[in-house]
Amino acid sequence: MTEQQLVAVVNGKEISREEVLKFLNDMGPQVAMQFQSPEGIKRVIEEMVNQELLYLDALEQNMEEEAEFKETFEATKKNLLKGYAFNKLVADIDAEEEEMKEFFQENKNVFGQPETLKASHILVEDEDKAKEVIQELNDGLNFEEAAANYSSCPSKEAGGTLGEFGRGQMVPEFEDAAFNMEVGTISEPVKTQFGYHIIRVDAKNEAEEPAFEEVKEQVQQQVLARKQEAKYQEKISGLKVKYPVEIY
Structure with missing residues (x-):
C-alpha cells in the first residue's frame, strides 16, 4: 500500500x-x-x-475467551447468519418491466396524488348560533374575524384555517360536506361530534394520476418487496415441515 x-x-x-x-x-x-x-x-x-x-x-x-464475550459473539453471529440467509434467499429475485407495469396499473391510486383541499371553519356549540354566524357572514362579516370571535376551535387563532387535508383525515360528516363544496363557498351548519361547523373551502387540488416512468423506482421497490416476501414465506413453509415447531 x-x-x-x-x-x-x-x-x-x-x-x-x-x-x-x-x-x-x-x-x-x-x-x-x-x-x-x-x-x-x-x-x-x-x-x-x-x-x-x-x-x-x-x-x-484474552477477552475473547471470557464467557460473556462468547455469549455475545454467538448471539451476534446468529443474527448475522439470519440476515445473510435471507439476503442469499432473495438475491436472485428481480422485478421485470412487464410485471411492474401490471402492478402499477392495478395500484395507480397508491402512487398518485389524491384529491386534497384547503378549508377553514368556525366551530360553535349549537345550530342556532351557527345560523346566526352564517347570517353575519352573509351580511359582510369577514370569515377570519368571525372565526376569531365565535369559534371554539384552536384554529380560531389562525382565522379558522385547517390547512390542506385529504380524505380520511377529518370526521366523515365534515369530510363529506367539505369535499362536495365549491371553492369560496360557505356551508350550512354541519353537525359532528364536536359541535356545529361552518365550513369555507379555500382551495381544491384534484387527484393526479402519475405516469409510470415518474414512479417506476417506487413500483420496482414494492414489486421486489412482494416477491421477496412470497419467496420467504415459501421457504419458511418448507422449513416448518422439516423442523418441528410448537408455538404456545
Whole structure:
C-alpha cells in the first residue's frame, strides 16, 4: 500500500483511506455530514486508531475467551447468519418491466396524488348560533374575524384555517360536506361530534394520476418487496415441515 493510501499504522496494522470512507459510510449520511471537513476527517482517523488500540488491548487480556464475550459473539453471529440467509434467499429475485407495469396499473391510486383541499371553519356549540354566524357572514362579516370571535376551535387563532387535508383525515360528516363544496363557498351548519361547523373551502387540488416512468423506482421497490416476501414465506413453509415447531 502506498503512503498516499495510508492514513495511520497501529502496531503494524495499516489503516487506509478506503477504510476511513467505509467507516464514514457506516455512520449513515446524516452523521457522516458532521465529519466532512479536514478537521472532521482527522477526528474519524483518531477514533479508528483508538478502536484499534482497544482491540489490541482486548486481545492481550484474552477477552475473547471470557464467557460473556462468547455469549455475545454467538448471539451476534446468529443474527448475522439470519440476515445473510435471507439476503442469499432473495438475491436472485428481480422485478421485470412487464410485471411492474401490471402492478402499477392495478395500484395507480397508491402512487398518485389524491384529491386534497384547503378549508377553514368556525366551530360553535349549537345550530342556532351557527345560523346566526352564517347570517353575519352573509351580511359582510369577514370569515377570519368571525372565526376569531365565535369559534371554539384552536384554529380560531389562525382565522379558522385547517390547512390542506385529504380524505380520511377529518370526521366523515365534515369530510363529506367539505369535499362536495365549491371553492369560496360557505356551508350550512354541519353537525359532528364536536359541535356545529361552518365550513369555507379555500382551495381544491384534484387527484393526479402519475405516469409510470415518474414512479417506476417506487413500483420496482414494492414489486421486489412482494416477491421477496412470497419467496420467504415459501421457504419458511418448507422449513416448518422439516423442523418441528410448537408455538404456545
